[in-house]
Amino acid sequence: MSEALWPYLVILLAGVLPNEIFRVAAVFLSRGIDEESELFRWIRVVATTLLAAVVCRLIYSPAAALEQVPLAIRASALPVGIAAFFLLRRSLVLGILAGEAWFVLAAWWFGRA
Amino acid sequence: MSSAFRRDFVWGFGRALALPAWIVGFSLLGVGSLARDAGHPIGAAVLSTILIWAAPAQLILYGTIASGGLLVAAALAVGLSAIRLLPMVLSIWPYLRRPGQPLWLQLLMAHFVAATSWIDATRHLPGMEPDRRVPYYLGFASACVAVSSTMTALGFLLVGALPGPMAAGLLCLTPLYFMIALVGSARNAPDWLAIALGVGLVPVAQITVGRDFDLLATGLVGGTAAYLLGRWLPRRAA
Numbered sequence: 001m002s003e004a005l006w007p008y009l010v011i012l013l014a015g016v017l018p019n020e021i022f023r024v025a026a027v028f029l030s031r032g033i034d035e036e037s038e039l040f041r042w043i044r045v046v047a048t049t050l051l052a053a054v055v056c057r058l059i060y061s062p063a064a065a066l067e068q069v070p071l072a073i074r075a076s077a078l079p080v081g082i083a084a085f086f087l088l089r090r091s092l093v094l095g096i097l098a099g100e101a102w103f104v105l106a107a108w109w110f111g112r113a
Numbered sequence: 114m115s116s117a118f119r120r121d122f123v124w125g126f127g128r129a130l131a132l133p134a135w136i137v138g139f140s141l142l143g144v145g146s147l148a149r150d151a152g153h154p155i156g157a158a159v160l161s162t163i164l165i166w167a168a169p170a171q172l173i174l175y176g177t178i179a180s181g182g183l184l185v186a187a188a189l190a191v192g193l194s195a196i197r198l199l200p201m202v203l204s205i206w207p208y209l210r211r212p213g214q215p216l217w218l219q220l221l222m223a224h225f226v227a228a229t230s231w232i233d234a235t236r237h238l239p240g241m242e243p244d245r246r247v248p249y250y251l252g253f254a255s256a257c258v259a260v261s262s263t264m265t266a267l268g269f270l271l272v273g274a275l276p277g278p279m280a281a282g283l284l285c286l287t288p289l290y291f292m293i294a295l296v297g298s299a300r301n302a303p304d305w306l307a308i309a310l311g312v313g314l315v316p317v318a319q320i321t322v323g324r325d326f327d328l329l330a331t332g333l334v335g336g337t338a339a340y341l342l343g344r345w346l347p348r349r350a351a
Contacts, residue, residue: 007157011174014184015161018192019170023223026202027216035207045303045343046336047200051228051291052311053318053331054169054197058288060316061324065143065280074285081289082296092293093132099289100282107278 069107077103121245125252128233133290134257137168137229138264140287144171145268151178155269162265163258167227168287169194193325197332201231208238208246222247225254228291236298303343310335 033040058066059074066074081099088094141162148158153175161171170191177187202223209222226234233253238246275283299305314335318327 007153011157011161014188015174015191016164018188019165019167019195022195022199023202026199027219027223030203030206042340043200044204045307045340046332047204048304048307049311049336049339050197050332052295052308053315053328055288055291056312056315066284069281077285077289078292081293085293090297095293096289103285104278104282107281
């Protein structure tokens with residue numbers, strides 16, 4: 001097999017296959033799930049919890065560039081963003097901008113200190 | 114394609130371009146640079162964004178390759194990270210599933226499910242006319258994939274060009290967006306408990322079950338606790 005095709009095969013076998021299988025499974029499991037049922041409510045709460053857990057993981061044990069900023073600054077960006085969101089007429093954009101501004105300034109200041 | 118379909122597709126596409134597509138796009142910038150570190154060509158990096166369409170899975174895959182880990186281990190870790198997609202697809206399915214949809218369309222809609230499209234679907238689909246949901250959702254997700262593919266290529270080409278605080282700031286966009294959107298769309302006690310437990314249990318889960326199973330354990334244990342407490346607390350207060 002050609003060397004140049006190897007990365008594409010890696011993507012398909014080690015990436016797409018183990019990932020997509022759960023989306024496909026959901027399509028077939030969904031037959032007969034009722035929007036008003038308790039099972040569906042439970043699934044919705046689990047999905048919400050999982051996304052909150054992803055957020056925590058991105059902040060708590062992050063990738064390279066973010067790891068160089070102290071945990072206290074990384075974590076503080078979230079309440080700043082949430083507070084700005086509620087204070088500024090529930091604007092998603094302004095909430096994110098406020099959290100980002102706080103984060104970049106604090107990270108920059110920390111880098112100088 | 115009917116004009117109503119095109120109108121709602123464009124509506125969703127524009128809604129994504131107004132902000133969410135760029136947020137997910139910026140998080141794929143990092144995937145592009147990681148792919149280059151792993152020694153993959155730019156085509157494979159972009160293809161991974163289109164076909165995997167889940168940044169955590171891509172980070173795991175490329176992170177493992179870059180650090181010289183086993184491909185089998187990478188595939189297992191990707192699978193573990195992808196289990197969360199199952200409840201995500203199921204929980205928006207009642208809004209997307211219409212009678213007579215061909216299987217390829219169902220699989221395409223399921224493929225588009227990732228954190229960004231899920232949170233937008235959760236926020237906006239329930240209040241929408243049923244006939245407009247599918248084209249809106251397809252438009253929204255298409256814009257996200259298009260922007261993210263471009264950003265993956267850009268990240269591949271620009272690797273390491275950004276100064277530290279800026280690079281860190283870009284990585285901070287995704288958790289900020291998800292968290293504010295989650296808080297903004299929380300409506301009842303189980304939602305709030307799910308957010309609190311999801312955030313609070315990850316450090317505990319990392320110590321007890323380790324980093325491979327932390328998300329899964331937090332989702333199942335925290336989610337079930339939030340569901341049960343959310344049912345029990347309002348009754349006690351009443």
